[in-house]
Amino acid sequence: MKLVSAVIKPFKLDDVRAALSEVGVQGVTVSEVKGFGRQKGHTELYRGAEYVVDFLPKVKLEIAVSDDQLDSVIDAVTRAAATGKIGDGKIFVTPLEQVIRIRTGETGEEAI
Numbered sequence: 001m002k003l004v005s006a007v008i009k010p011f012k013l014d015d016v017r018a019a020l021s022e023v024g025v026q027g028v029t030v031s032e033v034k035g036f037g038r039q040k041g042h043t044e045l046y047r048g049a050e051y052v053v054d055f056l057p058k059v060k061l062e063i064a065v066s067d068d069q070l071d072s073v074i075d076a077v078t079r080a081a082a083t084g085k086i087g088d089g090k091i092f093v094t095p096l097e098q099v100i101r102i103r104t105g106e107t108g109e110e111a112i
């Protein structure tokens with residue numbers, strides 16, 4: 001299993017949600033976050049220390065997927081979130097050790 005974390009432009013959330021439904025994703029966690037990539041953020045010197053300014057509002061999605069689902073989920077997010085302009089976002093993939101459905105006690109891919 002993998003945890004897919006995608007940081008996208010907020011106005012793309014509905015499109016990405018629809019694209020994820022089409023590839024069979026049944027659960028997503030969504031958070032409002034702020035961040036910067038190489039284009040928008042910049043560092044500022046203040047009394048000898050560097051400060052990062054220009055955090056832009058973004059939406060972060062967290063999606064637990066089986067290894068079999070991974071490619072189609074990455075493809076769905078990439079296609080739906082893209083505008084071709086800077087700041088379209090980024091997808092992070094990390095190993096996911098365990099998932100537990102609290103109501104039933106199901107674990108692993110059955111709990112996704």
Ligand SMILES: Nc1ncnc2c1ncn2[C@@H]1O[C@H](COP(=O)(O)OP(=O)(O)OP(=O)(O)O)[C@@H](O)[C@H]1O
Nearest residue numbers: 007034035036037038039058085086087088089090
């Ligand atoms: N290396 C990183 N680590 C953690 N979060 C990141 C990283 N790079 C980008 N992000 C997050 O993703 C958001 C979108 O990044 P963004 O698309 O601006 O990246 P970029 O590398 O500058 O790409 P682009 O050239 O398309 O703008 C950022 O606002 C930040 O929240």
